[in-house]
Amino acid sequence: MPGPTSSSVAEPPLRPERPFYYGWAIVPVAALMIVGTLPGQTVVVSQFNTSIRESLGLTDGSLAFAYLIGTLCAALPLTLVGRVSDRIGPRRTAAVVVGAFCLGILALTNATGAVSLTVGFFLIRFLGQGALGMLSSHVLALWFERRLATVESIKHGAISLAGALVPAVVLWLIQGFGWRQAYAILGVTVAAVLLPLIAFVLRDRPEEVGQHLDNEPPEYHERWHDAHERAIAPPAEIVFTLGQTLGTRSFWLLIMPGVLSGLVGTAMLFHIQPVLTAAGLENPIGAGQLAVSAWSVAMFVGLMSGGPIADRLPPRAILPVAALGTGLSSAVLWMTAQPWHAAAAMAVFGVAQGWGMAAAGPAVARFFGRPHHGAIRGFVTTAMVAGTATGPYLLTALASWVGDDLRRGLVVFALASVPIALGAAFATRPSARIGRKRPDDLE
Numbered sequence: 001m002p003g004p005t006s007s008s009v010a011e012p013p014l015r016p017e018r019p020f021y022y023g024w025a026i027v028p029v030a031a032l033m034i035v036g037t038l039p040g041q042t043v044v045v046s047q048f049n050t051s052i053r054e055s056l057g058l059t060d061g062s063l064a065f066a067y068l069i070g071t072l073c074a075a076l077p078l079t080l081v082g083r084v085s086d087r088i089g090p091r092r093t094a095a096v097v098v099g100a101f102c103l104g105i106l107a108l109t110n111a112t113g114a115v116s117l118t119v120g121f122f123l124i125r126f127l128g129q130g131a132l133g134m135l136s137s138h139v140l141a142l143w144f145e146r147r148l149a150t151v152e153s154i155k156h157g158a159i160s161l162a163g164a165l166v167p168a169v170v171l172w173l174i175q176g177f178g179w180r181q182a183y184a185i186l187g188v189t190v191a192a193v194l195l196p197l198i199a200f201v202l203r204d205r206p207e208e209v210g211q212h213l214d215n216e217p218p219e220y221h222e223r224w225h226d227a228h229e230r231a232i233a234p235p236a237e238i239v240f241t242l243g244q245t246l247g248t249r250s251f252w253l254l255i256m257p258g259v260l261s262g263l264v265g266t267a268m269l270f271h272i273q274p275v276l277t278a279a280g281l282e283n284p285i286g287a288g289q290l291a292v293s294a295w296s297v298a299m300f301v302g303l304m305s306g307g308p309i310a311d312r313l314p315p316r317a318i319l320p321v322a323a324l325g326t327g328l329s330s331a332v333l334w335m336t337a338q339p340w341h342a343a344a345a346m347a348v349f350g351v352a353q354g355w356g357m358a359a360a361g362p363a364v365a366r367f368f369g370r371p372h373h374g375a376i377r378g379f380v381t382t383a384m385v386a387g388t389a390t391g392p393y394l395l396t397a398l399a400s401w402v403g404d405d406l407r408r409g410l411v412v413f414a415l416a417s418v419p420i421a422l423g424a425a426f427a428t429r430p431s432a433r434i435g436r437k438r439p440d441d442l443e
Contacts, residue, residue, distance in 0.1 A: 022206065030151075034158060037129050037136075040130075047174065048183065049063060056111065066118040067392065078385065081135075089204035090142070091198060094132065094135045097135060105183055108120030141365040142205050143206055149306075149310035150307040152361050153304060153358045156354070160350070256323075258357070258383075258387075262384045264391060268346070275407055281336075287339035293343075303357065305354075320422070321352070322353070323420045326349060330414040332345035333346070364377065394409070
């Protein structure tokens, strides 16, 4: 009988039989890690603002300034945390960060004035919102590629749902135990939940358990790369260092919609009650709670719809829409005259934020590779945290400049979204020649 010819050799199946992928156990751990950042997120911190201000005898301006300085300083060490994670792995890094985050929360509960409060804000913003949030994304990028946007959206969806529920729990704790003890309870709870999961479930890479990215052999990823190279995925051998990444135009165009989202969103959330009071609403506190709830639900919708889309479309098709949505939400909040207007504004922002998060984070890993992803992601988080730090204070500064009305500063945010959206439309994958390195060149 004639031997088999090359044409008769069967092609490997597109979806071979595979055992359970351990990465699907990593996803809920990453989701709980991002939920664990809530004590350092504005949506929870804002629930403590009145109690902290009254307890320490601070003005609204001095409280906002402490938050600004603490958060700006918190942004600075995040690239270093990413580099450490690249070297020792996200598992050990996360264990240290969670323990330090709990201690940072306990330090905040002992604040006695503006200086110690600023230090406390630095600790919870650096270790919680910054480092722990960055590590939750970093570990997913080491386990997933083809499905990365989808699993990132699932993870962020967890915090959007938690963000709709946790503030009410926080208010109940404050009323029952006082703000200091309530914050301490949050910190101890985060450590008690996360440290066992990090120790016994979390693993750094699929290779540790004999598996591959997405549980698919390299030849299947090569086919996917060939099909999507022009859209969202780099060739597997591309490796960008942090310095090479910062030298590309695409990197800055990718992250600017996210910086805008963090800046505008934090400003709107932090000042939602004063903004609605200036709008003449009879019950600004109730309207503010409605708006925050609308934001949380809408962000979940945006994430769940944006993740699968971002696994199929390039970021330049999604990020401009997200940036314009951020600007639109700011404009609607500026024109608010009824409680439902504020809810609509925050709902628009939630969808835009969800789409932006679904597209930008995975694109960073796909454009610039994984060997230095921790350092690159750390720098991205630095930029994002700096944006969230600037937003609340910038809105008050703009209000003073245009007539002591917080709402007028929102107009500036809306206008700023237009050039950022135009730039994001040109966020294409950088040339492979910039990032390709030999294995013995890797740091």
